Amino acid sequence: MSKAIVLDKDLKKSGEAQLPECYKGISSHNLYLYIKSFLASLRANSAMAKTRGIVSGGGKKPWSQKGGGRARAGSITSPVFVGGGVAHGPSNNRNYNLKVNKKQKKLALQYALLEKANANSLFIVDKIKVESGKTKDAYAFFKTMNQRNTLFVSQIFDEKTFMAFRNIKDCYLIDGAELNAYLVATFRSVVIEKSLFESIAKEG
Structure with a gap:
């Protein structure tokens, strides 16, 4: 032994x-x-990206729904815009404990x-x-x-x-x-x- x-x-x-x-x-x-x-x-669980609901701004439609010849847009906080929120980014709500x-x-x-x-x-x-x-x-x-x-x-x-x-x-x-x-x-x-x-x- x-x-x-x-x-x-x-x-x-x-x-x-x-x-x-x-x-x-x-x-x-x-x-x-x-x-x-x-x-x-x-x-540390500190990694976090802002979603479209957290990014500031976006209270008004960037342009009219129709007539502009562009795709419709509801908010500048959308992930498709520069400065908008991040889609499916990391969240600090995740629990890593096992x-x-x-x-x-x-x-x-x-x-x-x-x-x-x-x-x-x-x-x-x-x-x-x-x-x-x-x-x-x-x-x-x-x-x-x-x-x-x-x-x-x-x-x-x-x-x-x-x-x-x-x-x-x-x-x-x-x-x-x-x-x-x-x-x-x-x-x-x-x-x-x-x-x-x-x-x-x-x-x-």
């Missing part, structure tokens, strides 16, 4: 933690559906964690904390891991730790409430606090 790598206070390997048996055999389709839903929810139930979200996270464990990229530490609040100390912590593009997951991080990590390239700090399958799948490696890992494993 896949195992996470346990690190001591010096960030050296001190053991392994086995993932629950229920993580085995989860379909990758759950992760696909969650990521599809997550990215859809990020869409429903994913709680069970699929849970399975997607479990599958993402399993994949990281299989790649030896899931690490467990006692605590993610930078008491000094200095970026150089957080960077030293990050470099000691000898990983790149890393997601750090803390049970609850304090403001100093957040300030220390926020300007470091290729690493991202979140708390347990923000953990989701998309972030786990996106980053090359994941470092998670022991207490949080145990609670996730217990839920599994």
Whole structure:
């Protein structure tokens, strides 16, 4: 069974933690559906074109119905006129949200964690904390891991730790409430606090 790598206070390997048996055999389709839903929810939905009913003007017929030798026209807001409305243009009334139930979200996270464990990229530490609040100390912590593009997951991080990590390239700090399958799948490696890992494993 896949195992996470346990690190001591010096960030050296001190053991392994086995993932629950229920993580085995989860379909990758759950992760696909969650990521599809997550990215859809990020869409700004700001594209909009004015229809003939929204364009200003058009209160009077541009010319008489008959006698001019031209095609009849009822309003200059028609899409056939320059400056008129757009026919079948985009509307910001569109809903891009895709429903994913709680069970699929849970399975997607479990599958993402399993994949990281299989790649030896899931690490467990006692605590993610930078008491000094200095970026150089957080960077030293990050470099000691000898990983790149890393997601750090803390049970609850304090403001100093957040300030220390926020300007470091290729690493991202979140708390347990923000953990989701998309972030786990996106980053090359994941470092998670022991207490949080145990609670996730217990839920599994």
